Amino acid sequence: MSARRGSTSRALLLASLTLALLGCGSDRADGDPVTGTPDLHVSVAQASAPVAGASQLVLSIENRGDGDDRLVGADTDAAIAVEVHRTVVEDDGRAVMRLLEDVELPAGDTVRFRPGELHLMVVVPDERVVVGGTFDVTLRFARSAPLTVTAEVVDLLDLVEDDGAGGG
Numbered sequence: 590m591s592a593r594r595g596s597t598s599r600a601l602l603l604a605s606l607t608l609a610l611l612g613c614g615s616d617r618a619d620g621d622p623v624t625g626t627p628d629l630h631v632s633v634a635q636a637s638a639p640v641a642g643a644s645q646l647v648l649s650i651e652n653r654g655d656g657d658d659r660l661v662g663a664d665t666d667a668a669i670a671v672e673v674h675r676t677v678v679e680d681d682g683r684a685v686m687r688l689l690e691d692v693e694l695p696a697g698d699t700v701r702f703r704p705g706e707l708h709l710m711v712v713v714p715d716e717r718v719v720v721g722g723t724f725d726v727t728l729r730f731a732r733s734a735p736l737t738v739t740a741e742v743v744d745l746l747d748l749v750e751d752d753g754a755g756g757g
Contacts, residue, residue, distance in 0.1 A: 625656025627733050634738045637704070637745035638720045640648035646671070646726060646740055647748050650696055651699040659731040660692040660700075667724035669713040669726050686710070691731070699714055704748055718742055 590685040647757070652658060663671040674686040684705070692707065694700055717724045722742045727734045729735050 623732070626654045626697065627652050627656045627658035627694065627730070628654030629658060629694065629730065629733050629736060631689070631728065631736055631738050634726065634740040635738040635748050636714075636724070636742050637748055638742055639711075639718055640745060642713050644668075644691050644711040644714050644718050644742070645704050645745070645748070646711055647702050648709075648738065648740075649699050649701045650694055650728070652694045652696050655696050658694040658733050659697050659742065660694060660728060661690070661731050662710070662729040662753060663709055663726055664729070665711065665724055665726045667715050667717045668711045671713060671726060672710045673707075674710050675707050693734060694730070720744055 628719045630651045630653060631652070634646060634648040636644045639642065646663075650660065660673065663673070665671055673689040673692055675689055676686050677686055678684050689707075692700060700707070711718060711726075715723075720742055723739050724742070725737050725739050727735050727737045
């Protein structure tokens, strides 16, 4: 009987490990397994001089890989917080900002953060966030390692559109 118990225990252990491994590698809400490897590249970053206690940060994130990723947050020591926003126009014509939890970064695509659209909002920036200044921002992703970029502060009207080629 002890041999039977041993083989039953091994079978249960093998089944448990198989189920655990099947659950790994899936960070998608629909439960589909995640495949491929993201390869993220960030363009030059610019931030606007603060207006009403906040600064808009613009950049592009290009995913040159064959796997999707998500931007799940950002932070800097030059402000209280960095939030991801999307500006939307309501039915009554008012433009409002919506706080987002994350942003999809599909394989082979470039996601652009721009004023009046999808953007990063630097909340209550400190004295480094002035025209001509710079500060570091760390972008955090669901699958990829964090990336730190240096943002140059410019006048809001001088925020430039890049060509979408991404950075290094």
